[in-house]
Amino acid sequence: MKFSFNTTLLFLLVFCFQFSSCAQQQNKKIETTKKEEPKTIKTGADQTSKYLPLLKNKNIAIVANQTSVLQVLQRAEVSPNVMGSELVIHHLVDYLYNYNGINVQKVFAPEHGFRGKADAGEAIADGKDVKTGIPIISLYGKNKKPSQEQLNGIDLVVFDIQDVGARFYTYISTLHYVMEACAEAGIPVIVLDRPNPNGHYIDGPVLEPEHKSFVGMHPVPVVYGMTIGEYGQMINGEKWLANGIQCDLTVIPLENYTHKSHYSLPMKPSPNLPNDTSINLYPSLCFFEGTNVSAGRGTDKQFQIYGSPFLEKTAFSFTPQANEGAKYPKYKGEVCYGEDLSSYNHLANLNLSWLIKAYKQSPKKEFFNAFFTKLAGTQKLQQQIERELSQEEIKASWNEGLDNFKIVRKQYLLYK
Incomplete structure (x- = not known):
């Protein structure tokens, strides 16, 4: 009887141990299969603590359009007599204009204008912002590059425009000319970085120097897989500005972003890109x-x-x-x-x-x-299509240029 009792006790102990071990393994399995919620991407503009101190007591110019917005956590009444907080969207120009100790002198507007309603290629006139009265200077048409007179009295330029990652989308050309003008005037530039919605791939023919224009200024492929902040660093590092000069450039980087991140733009970057x-x-x-x-x-x-x-x-x-x-x-x-x-x-x-x-x-x-x-x-793409080459044959001709570009690009990346 004593032997039977001990045997039963031993069996129960072994069973409990095995059950506990199985339960722990099951819990571990459940834990490892749980997917982490993706963290919210924060734009450079959203991270005010990183750039507001740099703007204090400065006369600044802002390169902006309708996409230049930021989210600010503000106190708000969430129910009668109960105060909480909520994210409020502001336009960067409005926010900085009303911020104590920051003097917004003027706004430079790219293609499509400050409010982003003009046709592609349409000349934009200078004017004043109705809301703030700040002078607006167009950087599209004859005046693509800020003049030294237009930069007179400016201590610092803030660039905040949403790009879409295609070489012929002209906002990166505007960035080039702003950096060049500021480098010549000895004025620092701060780029508030934004995600590239086409940052997940690199493709297309690399631009040949003889075909340089405002819809393609640099030897990069059609889709280059970089944010506008990374691109600004490449412009500087590769000495693509006139006479090889370099701009005093600061990039306020994104948070929780990789080049594979899906990013849905909160508003149209231009009138003909609605979604x-x-x-x-x-x-x-x-x-x-x-x-x-x-x-x-x-x-x-x-x-x-x-x-x-x-x-x-x-x-x-x-x-x-x-x-x-x-x-x-x-x-x-x-x-x-x-x-x-x-x-x-x-x-x-x-x-x-x-x-x-x-x-x-x-x-x-x-x-x-x-x-x-x-x-x-390049003229080659038209020639290849006229010769009725297949898509695969055309794309194979891009490989060497793409491989060389990826080596250059890697030096300036801020994100994986």
Whole structure:
């Protein structure tokens, strides 16, 4: 009987130990399968503690547009007689203008203007901000670079504009000229960094120096996979400014961001990029701006559709009409046939198939115009399409340039 009792006790102890061990392993398994919630990305502008001390008692100029916003945690009444806090969105210019000890002297506005409503390529006049009375100076049209007179009396320039990561999107050209003018005047520049919604890949032909223009100033591919702060560091480090001068540049970096982070822009970066889909398709569809095919300007699906009266008649068609950002759209009032790409899967590379397909269906002599080479940054892409090379053959010709660029790019990255 004694032996039986001891045996039973031993069995119970072994069972309890095994059960406890299994339970611990199960708990560990559950813990390891839990996914961490992604942390909220903080823009450079959101991190006021990192740059406000640099602006105190300074006369500043701000390079800004409608995307120059920040979130500030403020005290607020959450219920009757109960105070709490909430995130409030401010425009950077308004916020700094009302901040004690910071003297906002003027605003420099890029393509599309300070409020971001002008057509692509439309000349923007100087003026005054209705809300604050601050002078606004256009950096688009004849005056792309701040003059030394315009910078007179300025101690520091703050640059805060949302980019979309495509070489022909002109905000990086504006950054170049601002840095160059400030370097010549001995004025420091602070870039408040913002995520690149197309920062998850690198693709396209590298721009050749002889095809340099305002829609492509540097030897980088069409999609370069860098934030605007990283890009500013590359402009400086590669000595791309006039005469190799360098700007006194400070970048206020992002928090909780990697180049693989998905980032949905809180507002349109320009009138014809109305949503995430258009921004993702833009690097591929913008080539149509240098052809006789419409990329959807004058519709509510800009850079999500393409077509022209010359393409094969399909079930899908659209008729461009004047609207915000497109007063005189290509083929205004004419029926265009083509494709609706608004439900297309998220791209992680340039897609040339639509361009090649449209070329094969269009009158060959009328398809390309002079702007196409400026967008491509090379004459080779037009020549390759005219020779009817496949997308794979064309892309293979970019490999050496892309590999060399990635080596240069790596030196200036702030994020993984």
